[in-house]
Amino acid sequence: MPPDAVDADLIRSLVPGVIEVVVARGADFARAEDAVQDALVEALRIWPDDPPREPRGWLITVAWRKFVDATRADSSRRLREERMEDEPSPGPVPSTDDTLALYLLCAHPSLTPASAVALTLRAVGGLTTRQIADAYLVPEATMAQRISRAKRTIAGVRFDAPGDVATVLRVLYLVFNEGYSGDVDLAAEAIRLTRALLSAIDHEEVAGLLALMLLHHARRGARHAPDGSLVALDKQDRSLWDTTLIAEGVSLLQDALARDRLGEYQAQAAIAALHADAPSAAETDWVQIVEWYDELIALTDSPVARLNRAVAVGEADGGAAGLAALADLDPALPRHTAVAAHLHERAGDAVRAAELYARAASAASNLLERDHLTRQAARLNAAARER
Incomplete structure (x- = not known):
């Protein structure tokens, strides 16, 4: 590793294993995670000029010292300090398959989706609180509180008794759908974390x-x-x-x-x-796409899947068929009005489509989506004036 360079991907890939080792040595999850974050800060400061031969072992050693120091400073934990006075000697650390357990713990069903996402990005992804806050466009203090609440929520959960894989996948998909903002590409981060999960299970x-x-x-x-x-x-x-x-x-x-x-x-x-x-x-091949939406609906009965299926039906069989598929869905569904606009356009009713595009634009929360829908309405209105 050359001076002034730190392999951020390497550091972040080591985080789950380091946390697991510190927990296995006696730390509770919340303190272990804090200690590992402190060790990461030290790594970013020291490694460019003095890279370790064994990065994982270095992080474990420093994280353990950080944990012991924090325990010593906490007068209410003096008894625990005495039990942990003997620091394990540094050196090679056996590799263990600990990734899955940490993913499951951070996505525990007792956490809200927002808290599970934040905790996963910090504990499994190795991102700092500031990076996560920047990615979600919230103040760092707000994100710090969210992460602290998440850690308190799972404080009593055994490290080997977490949630299920389906919950983990929902959390990772939430991360992916956030896309990109700030200096962290959350879509790429979600892909990296899902790759790591696939290597573990x-x-x-x-x-x-x-x-x-x-x-x-x-x-x-x-x-x-x-x-x-x-x-x-x-x-x-x-x-x-x-x-x-x-x-x-x-x-x-x-x-x-x-x-x-x-x-x-x-x-x-x-x-x-x-x-x-x-x-x-x-x-x-819209016919096959409709068939796959039928499979998805059979698995999930998701209103969003039904909405997307209506779009696919409109492409496969025409706008009128798509509107018939849309008729049974709740108009309050996100994107319902925009889908209705598209299907009316497919059915040849440009006037109604323009009205619906404009209504969807006024209700859109995303500026890019609002601009896109406004352009659609303007396009149809301009075409109508030229007739």
């Missing part, structure tokens, strides 16, 4: 989620025009799609589907793969 839904992330991430370079505006999927320049990520995603999906244990992330990945496989928007 041979599970078809973990592979399905990673495939889904890769297939969506492959389109990232085509989602925005040079002026920053959104580009709809059917208008994207497909030459900008990352074919390497698509190939990896499809391969992961095929391996997962071959196990014949279909789950919601595999079904979503199959839909994304059909979009990725189409040379052009006009050649998209």
Whole structure:
């Protein structure tokens, strides 16, 4: 490692194992996590000029010292300090498969989704509180409180008795959907963490989620025009799609589907793969996409999946069929009005479509989405005036 350079990915990949070792030596999770964060700060300060031969062992040693120092400073824990006075000697540390346990603990069902995401990014991802706060566009103090509450919530949870894999996957998908803001690319971070999870557990839904992330991430370079505006999927320049990520995603999906244990992330990945496989928007296999939405709805009964299915039906069988599929859904669903606008346009009712696009734009919380919907309404209104 050259001077002034620290391998951030290496440091962050070591965090789960270091926390697990400190916990195994007697620390509670909250104090162990704090101690490891302190050790990471030391690593960023020292390693550029004096890199360790064994980074993992170095982090464990320093984190343990940080924990002992904090324990000594806490007068209410003097009895515990006496039991931990003998510091384990530094040196090589046996590698253990501890990644899964930490993922599960940080995504424990007792935590709110927001708290689980924050704790996962800090304890498993190795991000600092400031980085997480910047990514979510909230004050650092607010994020620190959220993480502290999360750690208090799971303080009594045994390290070997956490939640389930499905909860972990939901948390990772939440991280992925946040995308990019600040100096942390959360989509890339979610992919990194899901890769690590897949290396720790041979599970078809973990592979399905990673495939889904890769297939969506492959389109990232085509989602925005040079002026920053959104580009709809059917208008994207497909030459900008990352074919390497698509190939990896499809391969992961095929391996997962071959196990014949279909789950919601595999079904979503199959839909994304059909979009990725189409040379052009006009050649998209919408009939198969509708069939995959039927599978997804059978698995989840998700209103969002039903909404997306209505769009697919509209593409496969025409706007009127799509509107019929939309009729039974709650109009209060997010994106319902925008979907209705699109389907009315597909059905040939441009006037109604323009009205709905304008209404959807006024209700949009995202500025880019609002701008996109406003442009759609303006396009149809301009076309109507030219007639």
